[in-house]
Amino acid sequence: MNNSSAKRLSEILALEIKERYGVDSVEAVRAKIEELILSDPSSTTFDQYLQLSKTKSHNAEWQKIIEKITIHESYFQRNENILNSVAKTVEQILSEKKTLRMWSVPCATGEEAYDLAFIATERVYYQKYGTTTLNDKLLEDLSLDHVYIYGTDISETSLKHAKLGQYNDLTMGALRKLDPVRRRYFFTQNPEYYEVKPQIKRMVKFVVTNVMDPPLQYNFDIILCRNMLIYFGDEQKKRCQENLAQALAPGGYLFLGSVDQFLLNPDDFIQHTDEQSIWYQKK
Numbered sequence: 283m284n285n286s287s288a289k290r291l292s293e294i295l296a297l298e299i300k301e302r303y304g305v306d307s308v309e310a311v312r313a314k315i316e317e318l319i320l321s322d323p324s325s326t327t328f329d330q331y332l333q334l335s336k337t338k339s340h341n342a343e344w345q346k347i348i349e350k351i352t353i354h355e356s357y358f359q360r361n362e363n364i365l366n367s368v369a370k371t372v373e374q375i376l377s378e379k380k381t382l383r384m385w386s387v388p389c390a391t392g393e394e395a396y397d398l399a400f401i402a403t404e405r406v407y408y409q410k411y412g413t414t415t416l417n418d419k420l421l422e423d424l425s426l427d428h429v430y431i432y433g434t435d436i437s438e439t440s441l442k443h444a445k446l447g448q449y450n451d452l453t454m455g456a457l458r459k460l461d462p463v464r465r466r467y468f469f470t471q472n473p474e475y476y477e478v479k480p481q482i483k484r485m486v487k488f489v490v491t492n493v494m495d496p497p498l499q500y501n502f503d504i505i506l507c508r509n510m511l512i513y514f515g516d517e518q519k520k521r522c523q524e525n526l527a528q529a530l531a532p533g534g535y536l537f538l539g540s541v542d543q544f545l546l547n548p549d550d551f552i553q554h555t556d557e558q559s560i561w562y563q564k565k
């Protein structure tokens with residue numbers, strides 16, 4: 283395929299991506315798609331790509347493009363101010379309800395979803411034993427069957443990594459902010475990497491989903507959506523937040539990234555703040 287055809291195709295696909303997957307920054311996306319098309323000129327023809335732009339389902343070709351244009355940077359305890367507010371909210375929910383359902387969206391390589399699992403484990407531990415000092419035997423005896431955590435992302439490769447739960451100090455620095463106590467109690471150490479313990483892994487279910495589609499699950503007590511909407515178009519940000527609001531249980535809480543604007547009807551939510559962050563409770 284020649285350069286001008288690749289450019290034209292990348293323009294068409296970049297606009298389609300904004301509509302389907304939310305990701306805006308059309309020029310940056312377009313340039314990456316053009317690079318992908320030109321790096322693989324033999325396998326897919328102009329007509330096949332054009333056909334792709336009209337294909338409604340999310341297929342392998344779309345997946346290849348999505349992997350190319352999305353940014354999967356994440357690390358444990360990222361923007362901890364927000365996670366501290368989540369921890370307080372978790373404590374409150376656990377004192378009022380028998381179950382706790384949380385959703386990390388998007389979870390990229392899993393760090394944020396596991397952070398939710400660490401928070402829940404610490405709070406349940408405190409509730410049961412009345413101390414925050416962790417102990418291997420007491421942790422082993424802790425029942426966490428009432429805590430459900432979903433981690434979802436559009437990137438299949440990121441979710442494979444998330445399910446594996448193996449991180450090293452080189453993997454984009456995933457462990458760079460991790461509390462040493464959490465590293466000690468929630469991970470096993472291997473020569474090459476740290477691996478999330480099975481007890482924590484069992485709490486989290488990872489599923490590939492597009493946030494622009496209707497939610498797969500409902501009745502969440504907490505939804506955490508950070509470091510994605512900054513890449514979305516305005517209309518797509520709003521549609522995404524509407525989907526998240528639908529997935530919340532009445533009384534459930536939505537936590538956004540610190541730079542994200544809340545775009546839903548303020549009459550439908552109670553706004554909470556502390557010295558650390560702002561979050562929204564569905565009425």
Ligand SMILES: C[S@@+](CC[C@H](N)C(=O)[O-])C[C@H]1O[C@@H](n2cnc3c(N)ncnc32)[C@H](O)[C@@H]1O
Pocket residue numbers: 302303304305352353354355356357360387388389390391394434435436437440491492493494507508509510
């Ligand atoms: C920078 S990561 C943020 C991960 C994590 N929330 C954090 O704050 O560390 C952004 C993620 O958004 C995902 N993403 C982008 N568009 C998406 C969509 N339409 N549906 C689901 N995930 C999407 C990307 O695959 C990427 O893994």
